[in-house]
Amino acid sequence: IDKNPAQPEFHQAVKEVLESLRVVIEANEEAYRKDALLERLVTPERQLLFRVPWVDDKGQVQVNNAFRVQFNSAIGPYKGGLRLHPSVNLGIIKFLGFEQIFKNSLTGLPIGGGKGGSDFDPKGKSDREVMAFCQSFMTELCKYIGADTDVPAGDIGTGAREIGYMFGQYKRIKGVYEGVLTGKGLSYGGSLARTEATGYGLLYLTEEMLKCNGKDIAGKTIAVSGAGNVAIYAIQKAQQLGAKPVTCSDSTGWIYDPEGIDVALLKEIKEVKRARLTEYAAARPGAQYHEGKGVWSVKVDIALPCATQNELNLEDAKTLVANGCFAVAEGANMPTTIEATEYLQANGVLFAPGKASNAGGVATSALEMSQNSERLSWTFEEVDSKLKGIMVNIFHNLDEAARKYGMEGNYVAGANIAGFMKVADAMTAQGIV
Numbered sequence: 001i002d003k004n005p006a007q008p009e010f011h012q013a014v015k016e017v018l019e020s021l022r023v024v025i026e027a028n029e030e031a032y033r034k035d036a037l038l039e040r041l042v043t044p045e046r047q048l049l050f051r052v053p054w055v056d057d058k059g060q061v062q063v064n065n066a067f068r069v070q071f072n073s074a075i076g077p078y079k080g081g082l083r084l085h086p087s088v089n090l091g092i093i094k095f096l097g098f099e100q101i102f103k104n105s106l107t108g109l110p111i112g113g114g115k116g117g118s119d120f121d122p123k124g125k126s127d128r129e130v131m132a133f134c135q136s137f138m139t140e141l142c143k144y145i146g147a148d149t150d151v152p153a154g155d156i157g158t159g160a161r162e163i164g165y166m167f168g169q170y171k172r173i174k175g176v177y178e179g180v181l182t183g184k185g186l187s188y189g190g191s192l193a194r195t196e197a198t199g200y201g202l203l204y205l206t207e208e209m210l211k212c213n214g215k216d217i218a219g220k221t222i223a224v225s226g227a228g229n230v231a232i233y234a235i236q237k238a239q240q241l242g243a244k245p246v247t248c249s250d251s252t253g254w255i256y257d258p259e260g261i262d263v264a265l266l267k268e269i270k271e272v273k274r275a276r277l278t279e280y281a282a283a284r285p286g287a288q289y290h291e292g293k294g295v296w297s298v299k300v301d302i303a304l305p306c307a308t309q310n311e312l313n314l315e316d317a318k319t320l321v322a323n324g325c326f327a328v329a330e331g332a333n334m335p336t337t338i339e340a341t342e343y344l345q346a347n348g349v350l351f352a353p354g355k356a357s358n359a360g361g362v363a364t365s366a367l368e369m370s371q372n373s374e375r376l377s378w379t380f381e382e383v384d385s386k387l388k389g390i391m392v393n394i395f396h397n398l399d400e401a402a403r404k405y406g407m408e409g410n411y412v413a414g415a416n417i418a419g420f421m422k423v424a425d426a427m428t429a430q431g432i433v
């Protein structure tokens with residue numbers, strides 16, 4: 001904390017991981033201390049901070065701050081998304097990069113941890129302005145990334161449009177056509193099922209977690225927050241599995257639709273028109289629109305936070321429990337505060353942490369990297385079935401890790417331990433680097 005003041009989200013992520021690793025660390029204390037393994041684990045290998053100047057539609061020069069944190073490459077090239085949101089700062093990117101190390105390890109695929117982004121806000125900008133920003137951003141970032149070194153992807157505010165502009169600029173400057181970014185369009189190296197992967201993967205893991213606890217997802221009512229990439233495809237897959245998601249939200253308000261969210265309408269409003277959720281309520285007479293936050297006040301069986309960090313706090317957790325909610329699985333990164341997580345677990349709620357339950361996105365990004373390397377495209381069904389296999393496997397790995405260390409049912413600890421062990425082994429084997 002002394003070394004990194006004013007990075008509360010990073011401290012929160014580190015605290016959660018290290019506390020649940022206590023038993024593993026104590027068992028290996030001497031070896032880890034000798035190699036300063038934990039100090040190295042919480043210190044990024046490299047942090048890049050740079051300015052991004054670009055010209056807006058009025059001819060004014062705008063300047064944004066940008067970051068790429070290359071956190072840990074013990075098990076593969078750095079991999080993690082690029083967040084474009086006004087709230088982005090170094091601490092946020094470090095928390096996301098740190099989480100990414102364990103998430104990527106849990107997928108079982110050879111990818112290290114990294115994250116990046118900028119405080120640029122794509123909302124309300126013209127396509128030309130977004131392109132100008134993306135080109136300037138990549139003009140600097142391209143010096144530090146590559147298909148075998150660091151492979152960024154999308155995140156909040158970075159979708160197919162932004163990835164396209166960045167890929168074009170990378171290719172133009174470097175003169176190589178390689179899989180340097182994932183989440184690409186299908187016409188230039190993208191993978192089928194990548195768009196759906198995080199939301200679908202969240203539901204595959206949730207379904208398995210319920211099944212292993214004697215419960216069935218079919219017929220259950222679900223609260224989802226967010227209305228972006230993760231939320232939309234979580235809602236879609238939940239419906240395919242026979243459940244009924246009744247809420248979604250964005251940064252200004254939220255929807256309660258007792259008949260179940262109309263995914264086609266939501267996609268049209270968010271993916272095509274890039275509009276607000278007020279339009280959803282206007283088009284669905286049975287749905288209610290509310291300003292501000294509130295999806296966790298609805299009586300549901302399952303909650304899936306899919307918007308952003310710390311969006312489900314202790315009060316929300318108490319309301320969910322009082323309403324009979326029995327499972328929470330995180331689609332976003334660290335959406336549940338530590339106090340809320342502890343309260344949910346203490347009250348018998350099945351809790352899947354984001355680093356496990358939203359790992360389907362990065363896992364499918366790694367499958368995109370494989371397809372790019374062999375210059376082949378797999379079918380939707382092939383990618384989707386690999387994704388499902390990976391998510392089911394992740395659940396069993398963290399379930400077993402929790403049991404092995406006497407914390408049965410604590411999937412937070414299980415995920416941290418399972419993710420950590422592989423990275424720690426690789427770091428130890430590679431010496432003091």
Ligand code: NDP
Pocket residue numbers: 087154155156157158198226227228229230231249250251252306307308309331332333358359361362
């Ligand atoms: P999108 O930008 O597509 O959607 C984000 C959604 O969350 C939007 O509805 C947005 O509303 C809302 N939101 C964002 N910030 C805030 C905020 N500060 N307060 C309230 N609402 C907010 O992002 P994604 O769906 O891709 O990402 C959502 C979460 O999932 C993030 O935590 C991300 O890191 C995580 N994630 C994403 C993966 C992916 O593959 N996309 C993979 C793994 C994790 P509005 O439009 O009004 O801003």
